[in-house]
Amino acid sequence: MAHAQDILKSPPPRRPPKLTSRRIGIHTSSAGGVENAAERAYRLGCNTFQIFSSSPRQWAPYELARPQCEQMLRLREKYDLKPLVIHTNYLVNLASTTETFLKKSIEAFRGEIERALMLCADYLVLHPGSFKGANREKGLLQTAAAISAASHGLGLAKGGLMILIENTAGAEFSLGGSFEQVAEVIEHVRGQVPVGACIDTCHTHVAGYDIVSEQGFLDTLAQLDATIGLKNVPVWHCNDAKAARGSKLDRHQHIGKGTIGLEPFRRLLNDPRLAHCAFIAETPIDEPGDDRRNVAALKKLVG
Numbered sequence: 495m496a497h498a499q500d501i502l503k504s505p506p507p508r509r510p511p512k513l514t515s516r517r518i519g520i521h522t523s524s525a526g527g528v529e530n531a532a533e534r535a536y537r538l539g540c541n542t543f544q545i546f547s548s549s550p551r552q553w554a555p556y557e558l559a560r561p562q563c564e565q566m567l568r569l570r571e572k573y574d575l576k577p578l579v580i581h582t583n584y585l586v587n588l589a590s591t592t593e594t595f596l597k598k599s600i601e602a603f604r605g606e607i608e609r610a611l612m613l614c615a616d617y618l619v620l621h622p623g624s625f626k627g628a629n630r631e632k633g634l635l636q637t638a639a640a641i642s643a644a645s646h647g648l649g650l651a652k653g654g655l656m657i658l659i660e661n662t663a664g665a666e667f668s669l670g671g672s673f674e675q676v677a678e679v680i681e682h683v684r685g686q687v688p689v690g691a692c693i694d695t696c697h698t699h700v701a702g703y704d705i706v707s708e709q710g711f712l713d714t715l716a717q718l719d720a721t722i723g724l725k726n727v728p729v730w731h732c733n734d735a736k737a738a739r740g741s742k743l744d745r746h747q748h749i750g751k752g753t754i755g756l757e758p759f760r761r762l763l764n765d766p767r768l769a770h771c772a773f774i775a776e777t778p779i780d781e782p783g784d785d786r787r788n789v790a791a792l793k794k795l796v797g
């Protein structure tokens with residue numbers, strides 16, 4: 495991500511940001527400590543947000559201090575920020591066929607769960623992984639087994655934490671390029687851990703689903719309902735796409751500026767079947783203020 499002007503360094507807003515009937519937010523920087531993300535999210539006009547609870551491309555374990563978690567909770571209550579979504583580190587691959595890498599991934603994912611519980615997060619988003627060296631079916635089974643192993647004994651249900659399997663662009667060996675694959679992981683894990691799905695609009699589009707035409711959008715939602723079930727999708731990642739439908743190229747674009755365009759987001763945000771969902775942008779920051787503009791673009795679509 496480009497260097498953004500940190501919203502924490504500008505004076506706080508004089509009036510509280512206008513909110514909508516939908517939960518709308520953005521992936522927010524945790525620079526200076528995770529608790530700072532809550533203040534940033536509020537100033538960006540969000541009523542929900544997503545963070546990384548550790549450095550997203552490093553293995554180094556990250557220890558959260560109790561006061562940080564308390565401050566996070568205080569700010570979330572003060573600003574009515576819910577749900578809190580945590581995105582798992584990108585290095586974690588629970589489908590890895592390399593024993594040492596799998597062990598490392600399971601340990602790291604266990605750390606993700608522990609931090610999510612400490613932060614009283616509602617959801618922990620996970621990419622189902624890459625099956626390179628095996629086959630897709632084995633990969634899906636292994637990811638499911640690794641989720642169970644990593645979460646064993648941690649009390650997710652008691653802590654109010656749910657793991658969400660995210661659909662992916664489906665390139666090469668990556669798992670989760672179809673709703674069926676995400677549903678399969680969920681089926682295997684269900685009963686052991688609270689589990690659901692996070693659906694990313696960019697991934698769905700470049701994986702080949704039609705969400706752009708009105709009929710295509712309805713058909714895709716029907717397919718989602720028939721496989722994963724709409725009630726099992728509490729979080730959407732709202733990203734426009736730089737690449738074409740079916741390209742399997744995962745490049746996020748600003749809302750309304752890509753190959754998806756504004757209308758599908760309007761349909762998504764106003765669909766009464768999705769009123770329970772949180773909608774979170776993971777859009778690029780090319781210019782200072784892009785984060786605020788993308789949140790505003792989504793909010794403006796709520797009718």
Ligand SMILES: [Zn+2]
Nearest residue numbers: 660694731776
């Ligand atoms: Zn996403």
Ligand SMILES: [Zn+2]
Nearest residue numbers: 696697744746
């Ligand atoms: Zn993506």
